[in-house]
Amino acid sequence: MHRDLGTYLARGLTPERILAQYFGRVGGVTRGRDANIHGMGDLSLGLIGFISHLPASLPVVAGAAQAFKLKGEPRVALGFFGDGSSSQGLAHETLNWASVFQLPVVFICENNQYAYSTPLARQMNIENIADRAAGYGMPGVVVDGNDFFAVYPAVQAAVAHARSGGGPTLIECKTMRMRGHAIHDNMAYVPPDLLATWQQRDPIRRFEAYLYERGLLDDKGLSDLLNRIERELDAAQARAEASPYPDPSTVADDVYA
Numbered sequence: 001m002h003r004d005l006g007t008y009l010a011r012g013l014t015p016e017r018i019l020a021q022y023f024g025r026v027g028g029v030t031r032g033r034d035a036n037i038h039g040m041g042d043l044s045l046g047l048i049g050f051i052s053h054l055p056a057s058l059p060v061v062a063g064a065a066q067a068f069k070l071k072g073e074p075r076v077a078l079g080f081f082g083d084g085s086s087s088q089g090l091a092h093e094t095l096n097w098a099s100v101f102q103l104p105v106v107f108i109c110e111n112n113q114y115a116y117s118t119p120l121a122r123q124m125n126i127e128n129i130a131d132r133a134a135g136y137g138m139p140g141v142v143v144d145g146n147d148f149f150a151v152y153p154a155v156q157a158a159v160a161h162a163r164s165g166g167g168p169t170l171i172e173c174k175t176m177r178m179r180g181h182a183i184h185d186n187m188a189y190v191p192p193d194l195l196a197t198w199q200q201r202d203p204i205r206r207f208e209a210y211l212y213e214r215g216l217l218d219d220k221g222l223s224d225l226l227n228r229i230e231r232e233l234d235a236a237q238a239r240a241e242a243s244p245y246p247d248p249s250t251v252a253d254d255v256y257a
């Protein structure tokens with residue numbers, strides 16, 4: 001996905017590299033070739049660069065899974081896509097292909113109820129995107145995408161299933177886009193009640209509450225943690241800003257054709 005910062009961070013892309021990417025600096029993932037977080041690929045971290053057309057990355061992910069299978073590598077590919085992307089032809093072709101060849105891949109659909117200004121009901125006539133899995137011949141799982149303790153075991157089970165030769169799984173994470181599509185979008189088309197309902201399901205607050213209830217976190221622990229993150233981000237920003245713009249003489253580097 002083009003905006004999956006959580007996934008990027010979990011795979012080991014540092015805030016410094018992500019910020020340097022935004023600033024178009026050499027320290028960014030594309031080494032200053034653009035200033036966009038679309039396409040932040042780094043194969044050393046197992047991240048394939050995103051392709052801006054949705055969901056054109058999905059068949060590439062299936063291709064990676066096919067390569068793992070052909071080479072006998074015990075690896076599993078994870079492909080992330082949105083509810084809007086799930087209605088595109090390539091999504092159907094990819095899921096069908098992955099199932100026919102029993103590829104080690106997990107398809108994670110982040111159903112955040114909107115694709116730009118298009119609500120779910122205007123682009124599909126089913127309740128659960130995961131229900132489509134039956135038509136491809138793979139397991140389909142619906143999870144509360146705002147609950148860490150629902151998402152983690154579901155993905156873990158699907159990865160284990162894929163790794164043991166069981167083929168692909170489609171996981172639909174139900175969530176909500178809490179801002180406009182981008183900064184220009186005031187999302188006047190989103191009913192305020194819907195937003196208020198999802199506000200109550202904030203995944204970070206829920207995770208915090210879980211830790212508090214079990215005595216694993218208290219007010220001091222939380223403020224120490226937030227301060228530490230703030231300091232880390234300030235330092236990452238300073239290093240990203242200190243990174244130079246690329247030397248124009250390198251413009252043709254990494255161009256293959």
Ligand SMILES: Cc1ncc(C[n+]2csc(CCOP(=O)(O)OP(=O)(O)O)c2C)c(N)n1
Binds near residue numbers: 055081084112114115
């Ligand atoms: C083929 C194609 N058409 C249009 C766009 C422009 N576009 C970028 S994001 C987006 C909405 C995608 O919605 P969804 O798949 O639900 O993902 P979300 O942005 O909600 O996470 C669109 C239409 C695109 N990137 N690719």
Ligand SMILES: [Mg+2]
Binds near residue numbers: 111112
């Ligand atoms: Mg969406």
